Amino acid sequence: MDLKYINYKREGGIAWAQFNRPKKxxxxxxxxxxxxxxxxxxxEEDDAVRVLILTGxxxxxxAGADIGAMAAGDIGVAYDQTDQTMRVQERLxxxxxxxxxxxxxxxxxxxxxxxxxxDFRIAADNAVLGLxxxxxxIIPGGGGTQRLPRLVGLSIAAELIFLGExxxxxxxxxxxxxxxxxxxxxxxxxxxxxxxxLIERPAVALxxxxxxxxxxxxxxxxxxxxxxxxxxCMLFGTEDKKEGMxxxxxxxxxxxKGK
Ligand code: CAA
Numbered sequence: 068m069d070l071k072y073i074n075y076k077r078e079g080g081i082a083w084a085q086f087n088r089p090k091k092x093x094x095x096x097x098x099x100x101x102x103x104x105x106x107x108x109x110x111e112e113d114d115a116v117r118v119l120i121l122t123g124x125x126x127x128x129x130a131g132a133d134i135g136a137m138a139a140g141d142i143g144v145a146y147d148q149t150d151q152t153m154r155v156q157e158r159l160x161x162x163x164x165x166x167x168x169x170x171x172x173x174x175x176x177x178x179x180x181x182x183x184x185x186d187f188r189i190a191a192d193n194a195v196l197g198l199x200x201x202x203x204x205i206i207p208g209g210g211g212t213q214r215l216p217r218l219v220g221l222s223i224a225a226e227l228i229f230l231g232e233x234x235x236x237x238x239x240x241x242x243x244x245x246x247x248x249x250x251x252x253x254x255x256x257x258x259x260x261x262x263x264x265l266i267e268r269p270a271v272a273l274x275x276x277x278x279x280x281x282x283x284x285x286x287x288x289x290x291x292x293x294x295x296x297x298x299x300c301m302l303f304g305t306e307d308k309k310e311g312m313x314x315x316x317x318x319x320x321x322x323x324k325g326k
Contacts, residue, residue: 093123095129107159111162188245279291
């Protein structure tokens with residue numbers, strides 16, 4: 068992969084993608100999103116990848132869309148950029164493998180919105196999150212008005228989006244924006260530990276659970292329950308279901324194959 072602003076590596080089943088534009092606090096421009104799309108495509112194709120962890124550096128996960136790049140933009144530019152952002156973020160959110168945003172420092176605007184596309188957000192104790200777009204005379208354009216209320220509820224999302232004030236890790240944890248807070252120096256270790264637990268789980272069932280949750284969130288309860296029934300029953304045809312239940316009955320640890 069020819070990446071300019073993301074460092075990518077795979078360690079066992081864990082793919083690490085680290086935003087790497089430190090002089091601009093990892094601000095997200097079309098080149099960064101091009102890199103992110105290449106990373107997501109790699110993770111889709113590479114069966115060895117079981118979990119994707121997105122991260123930044125100590126000071127910033129990503130401080131938002133690149134304001135310099137947006138400042139001169141007109142309506143057409145805004146459509147072009149948001150078309151790209153939406154496409155890449157949907158592809159990330161739909162990745163049929165668990166994703167973790169390991170957030171240290173600033174996750175603002177578009178940076179927070181990328182983290183919202185992940186299944187889990189683990190925050191270092193120095194993390195600062197928020198959607199400050201209103202202070203620039205715009206609104207979140209990377210899914211924030213849609214994904215944030217689905218995660219934290221309408222009125223908390225409205226407060227964060229209308230006021231544009233940033234919040235620290237402890238408040239982010241309290242409102243459910245992040246799953247948990249960890250000491251800054253153990254962010255990588257904690258994200259790895261979570262990824263390793265996920266890797267022990269049956270991959271087909273994980274994928275099914277992610278599909279049921281994601282599809283169910285954008286439909287009625289009745290349809291969501293039907294989606295769940297479909298994927299639940301499908302899993303009865305897998306080797307992992309036979310192994311998981313046999314292991315329980317034989318009082319041993321299951322050995323899942325992802326089949
Ligand atoms: N875009 C472009 N450049 C950015 C940036 C951004 N979002 N955030 C930081 N930078 C740049 C700064 O301009 C600065 O560059 P120079 O050294 O060349 O001047 C460098 O990164 C370091 O930043 P600061 O000197 O500002 O660092 P700080 O520690 O004093 O402040 C900060 C940190 C509070 C995060 C501040 O940089 C800031 O407020 N950044 C903007 C945050 C923001 O508004 N994000 C939302 C963007 S809009 C958006 O994301 C739209 C969308 O929904 C898609």
